[in-house]
Amino acid sequence: MISQALCISLWAISASAFWPGLSNEAHGAQIPVLSPSAESVSATAELPFVDLGYTKHRAISNPNPDLYKFQSIRYAAPPTGDLRFRAPQPPVDNPTGEVEDGRGRKECLQAMVKWADNFPPKPCDDCECCEEDDNYGGCHKPCDSGERGKAPPKQLFGGFEPVFNLTNPNLYSEDCLFLDVWTPKAAFDGNQRKPVLVWIYGGAYVFGGKSLYFPGGLMDRAMVNDRGGMIFVAMNYRMGALGFAAGRDIEDEDINAGLLDQQKALQWVQDHIDKFGGDPNQVTVVGLSAGGGSVLHHLTAYGGQKGALFQRAISLSGGWQPITDQTTAESTFREFMTKYNGVSTLADLRDLRKVSEAQMMQANFQQIQNAPPGSFLYNPTAWGAFAPESPAKLLNNGEFLHDVPLILSHVFNEGGQFAKSFKEQGTTVPGFLDLAFPKVTKEEKEWILETYHTGYNDAEDIARIIGDVTFRCHVTYASDAKSDQVWRQRWNTVQSRSHGGDLLYLFYQPLVPVASIRAARILQDYVATFVISGNPTTTVTNPSGFRQPAPYHQYSVDGKVQFFDSGILRFPNVWRGDAEVEDLCRVWQQMSCT
Template identity: 30%
Template sequence: MNIEYLLLHFCYVVVVISAAVGRSLPTVDLGYAIHQGTINSTGSYYNFSNIRYGQAPVGPLRFSAPLAPEGRNTTINDGQRAVICPQADPFWLSNQLQFFTSLLTGQDVTRFIFPPASNGTTNFNISSLPQPSSETSEDCLFLDVIVPESIFKTGQEFGSDRGPWSVECEVGKPCRERSTQGAPVMVQIYGGGYTAGDKVSVGNPAGLIARSEENGSEGIIYVALNYRLGLFGWLSGDPDVTANAGLLDQRLALDWVQSNIHLFGGDPNRVTVFGESAGAGSIMHHITSYGGKGSVPFQQAIPQSPGFFPYTPSETTDIFSSVLGNASLIVQKTVNTTDELRALSFENLYNLNSLVVGQSPYGQFTFGPVVDASPDSYVPDLPGRLLAEGKFHKVPVLVGHNTNEGLLFTPPFVQTQDNFTSFLAQALPTTTVEQREDLATELYPAVYNGTYGYSIPIYRTALAISDLAFTCNAYWLRRTMKTSYGYLFSVPPGLHGQDIPFTFFNGDTSTLNDGVPVNETVAIGLQRYLTSFAITGIPKGIELYSEAGNVTNVNVTATGTQLRDPAARSQCEFWQAAPYYIQ
């Protein structure tokens, strides 16, 4: 956890506590707990922070499906104990950040051409591994509810006796049409490669809330949740492990919203789930959960750059063996079973997670969603295949992706045809020689005249990674859903994750870490797309995807113009069929 984030969080707590002095703060009784809200500095919304939605996933609940809270605690909780789930980053990431920063700024990148030791990983001893921050805990299944004061008060006034619609008018202000069924809800699932991230650092929702209240619109309730990361939430490859536990954490939180959001003035029938990267990839798995059987606890979805890496069953088995082997090295005794793994101390598991994630192959994170062959599986097949077979939940979607998704994950040392095919063999070990040949000569040939969308080897590999892990996911969702809208975030250089500060824009146009300033006009425009979709089901200014296959351009010079979906290419047909994937 970096010092800037800690200082930001401390200042935020000071502001909301100071703003609360001298005014009554509301409480909500959830049955099992009572939570008191704080109020933001402008006094416009309440923040009910760190609400438990799941039991502590420790001891016998490690690597298992989450359980809802039990019992009752009558102590009023003001939510000021911030908690994040255990984090980890791959060792290759710091090298890659230096590489693409140099590449994009025109600096010499030849020093990156030759791979570091172990294909991008570095051998660390245990003492050199990063240690958890004071906010880190395995007991991290908490969420935040941020609700405008007007919505909360209306919800309390109407209680459970709600009619269809009402109109609110205040002297000197526009009339506000308000659903007395409750306000729309936006639930945020953060990204971070399934190994990092938390509900607070993803961004402050004040800008989104402000956009949702423009011109007398009714506003939104914002919910953000933690879910388990790395081996704590995504370990698989053994019958005694619940695969996709992190995904089930998210599902439990979404179920919590369905059961409790009315207490804050929200409507459980107007829930839009949204997120970027791993958050959007998770949403894609929820949309295809149980192969489309049953229902999902949301009515709409906004996946932004939906991302995940498809690990085959043989790979997950190998990863589980690697986890046991590294655990044995850390504790200096043989660890053979899941039960023995569960019995390790948190300190040992934290180090184990850091080590295994740290040693991830270049461009990968080792952990993430996997196909589960168990009965009544939440993930019975790859989402792309399930979409193609009609086995999905039919919800309206607004799907976005960026123009340059793959560069962050692209090994700089893949420069020749042999390098490219070797990279494919390492990244997709179940591909056949014929499949790799087809990828290298037909779908992504070494032709650098721009015909295929790239002019140098690094961008060839970046495009293949983008299609595999992000772009085609967005295309399949847009193409498959009956009601779908799409946008392309093309603010140069269009890197993966570059849109997050635009989504959570709050008036700060300072330069980002990658050197790209946030354009206020573009950011506000994007926020209006997102919030209007959440409120009305139609993103104002974006046309229905339909057969035309157009997406709306989000760019400094051309926001709002229509483009032919750049992901509508034959390469996406290959990745959806996934002939290399063997169950």
């Protein structure tokens, strides 16, 4: 049921995320591995290392000569054995004292649902592509070249097709709490501290990893026009049952372990990023989809009563379908323990903590794989110290970090991809509501039907409900709560009109197939300048042919939204948003299911 889990696009797993030059640790992509030459070993040995106190960590070679990459730095102790289903603990000292470089370390346990048969897009030699999508993540009008295809060309992988083997112990492990730091050499070697961008990946809270995205293009935009550059950090966090199980047996301070992992990584940035040339007082956190939803959970963490670990935040299509009913979370966890792990008692977790990693990997994969249509089973739960209520309620109550400036975005068609399985099964809107919102009141259900059920196309009506409740309305909740320093955008270009499509624009670099390079550069400008100064801006060509600054309109000042649309050739554009949808979202915010 959708109310039991987050319906978030699996763009985070799409083949397009494997940028050229990415290390071959990423999710088992079949990329040729060459034995290191004596020269490359020597070159690696000459790269700098950082003394973190508990370990020393050396940079590794990477394709960009202007960047240092510190790969897979441990930021927390392995969450195994007695630490399974617990909040992350500090890393222990490296017993060998040797300098580490992170090679061979793994991503967190993963899973994929059977019903999402349109993910990930398969790479191709001669891609067909779309001028328009069919509202369900597919194509109905081919265009004349493969440059704008849904599926990325194989050349993005050096001619190899990625293989997603999600139960391969050589690729995935519970011992996965690592992060990467990318820093400009000038920042690392100089004395001036640079601002920091921390990336939280998406993937429905069940899939993804820090190694999927190469930040070179985004970091380049932070250098143009004498901007000075920035540092990029990406962390792994526990997902699925290991990261988002909730139940009476799990202590309140351990619930939502995946979010607590992210928080631990943010604390690590505060403690150590200065050693890499970063400024811990200029940290921006950014995420898309489940990552964007995580950002808003950190904005409302502990009801806003604890100090912030970041100064700015960017939530792109921030998504979650909150589990506000604790019996639902308990039921999902009970099924995980008994049906998939054979543990017959909920008296305590001691037996479950003794289960082998191989069994945990299979149990997590099988339970999520068998999730019902529209469901990924695991989501942040409104339970425990970190998330006492859902962000919708905490934002409405004013219980959040008020001093954090925000960039918020959504795409035109957030829900279409997730309505596909309901379309194929012929699910009606009333039937969908029984599945997705079984505990809404009679009055609430009547309002949903009256508002969304047109009687013409149930699948499109369902897509609108999913899009609003799971993604679109979160933008309204956050922008309503903030009285100032809020910027908003909406995407509707080719590729970006469906959920997750703007990911390609955020991480654009040459060879990445986007419909508009200009739109990609403008988005990257907005992000980079926001990270550096807190004032997102770009430059455009004026009627006289000269470049001039084009500031990003503050939504909190004039109600204007930056609008990226393929039908309008000039970027950026502004509009005043959709007042009708805003009002619908405000009704949703008061309902029991949000």
